[in-house]
Amino acid sequence: MRKLGSAALVAIAACGLVPTVREVEPGACELPGGRCDVELPAGWRHERTNDCVTVVCDHELLSQLMVYSRLRWRAFPATGKEAREDMGSAELAERALEETRALARKEGIREVEVLENGPIQVAGRPGFFLHLRIENSSGLPHDHLQAGFVQGDRYYCIWFRAPRIHYFERDRWAFDRAVETVRLRSSAGLGP
C-alpha cells in the first residue's frame, strides 16, 4: 500500500502539482522568459512558472521571495488594472497597493497596513517601494516588501514576505539583494 501511495505521489509530482527541491545556485539567475537576470539567495528552493520565479528559504509558511514580470496591461489581475510606462512611482504604488488589498480581501483579510511607500530605482528604472504589514488568516502578522517598475510592455515586480517576528529581519537581505542585482536584458525592450 505504501508503495502504491508513493507511486501515486510520484505521478502527481511529475505533473508538477507538488513542491520539488531545486536549489538556487550561486550567481545571477535568469528570470523565466529571458527578460532579466537577478541574484537569488543560494541554497533556497526555487520554483519557476512562465514569467515568475519563487524562492523559499525553509518552507512556504515562512520566508518567501518572488520575482515576476507580466504584460503591463495585465499587471494587476485582481483589480483588472494596467501599469503604464508614463506612470509616476506614486501612481504605480497605489495600483500595487489596491491589488494587494484586493488579494487580501479574497482571503478574508481586512487590514493592510502601509509602513513605507516611496520611490526607488530598480535596474536603472524609476519604480516604487512598498513595505506592508498584513495578518494572515491565522492572525499572524507578516511583513511584505514590494518593488516594481515598468519597462516596455512589461511590469516587473520583486516581492518578499516573512513573519514579522525573527524571519523578516533574518531574511530581508534576499529582497535587498534581488533589488540591487536585477538587470534587464536587451530583449526587455531597452532599445538598441
Next chain:
Amino acid sequence: MKRAGSTLRTTCLGIALSLLVACTAPARIHRYVHPSLLGTPDRPLPRSALVLTNDVVVEGDPKRSAESSRLLAAGFAERARVEVVEMPALSGAERSALAEHRKLASSVSGAALGLVERTDLGWGQGEEWGRRARRFDATLGSGLAFLHERSGAEAIVVVEARTRRVPHDLPWAIGMLEDASFLRISVFDLDTGDLLWTGRRTCRSNSFWRGAVDLSDPGEVEVCLGQTMGRYPGIEEFKALCPE
C-alpha cells in the same frame, strides 16, 4: 431515468471513496528534532516548561476542551519528564507578544513537520527533503526570553489539538464521513526560541477504522500521546529518516 443514473453514479463514487478511505492508515505521525540536538554531545533536553493549551478544542465544547488540556499537559510532562511551571502574571504588552509568538509557533512547527512529511512521503525526492528538514534551524527568535527570566522555566510547550465528530446515521456516507483529530505538541527553548522537538498526529475513525480520536477521553489521550511522542525525543529515528 436521469435521476436514477445520477444516484447510481453518486453511490459508486461513495463506494469508491469508502474503499479508498478504508485502504489508508488511520493515524499519521511525524516528528522533527532541532539540529542542535543531533550533534555530539547532545544538547540537554529541558527539564522545566510552561505549557500553553489555548489551542486545544474538543468539538467546540469548553468543558471537554479544558479536560483535554489538563490530560495532554500532564501526559506530556510525565512522558517527557518535565516539570510544569506556572505561567507568571503578564502585562498587556507581554500577553500580546506571547499571543503573536504562539501563532508563529504554529507556522514554525507546521513548516518543520511539513518538511519531515515530504521526506517521509518521498515525492521522488525524499533524500533532498530530508536534508532540508535536518538542517532547518526552526526557531521563534529570542522574543520570549523574558518568560525564562520571569518564570525560571527552560522551555515553552505549545499544545494544539482539535477533535471533530460527525453523525454516522447516513447510510450512504459510510466511510466517507469520519471523526477526526489533530494533535501537535511543540517544545521551544525559551532563551533561544529554538524548536527543540515537535510531533504531530492526525487520525480519523470511521466504519472501517477505529482510531483514537477523542482527546477528552483519558484512555484515548494516552494512545494519542504515546503515538505522537514515540520514543521522545527520538533522535536516532529522526536521523534515520533524515540522513545528512
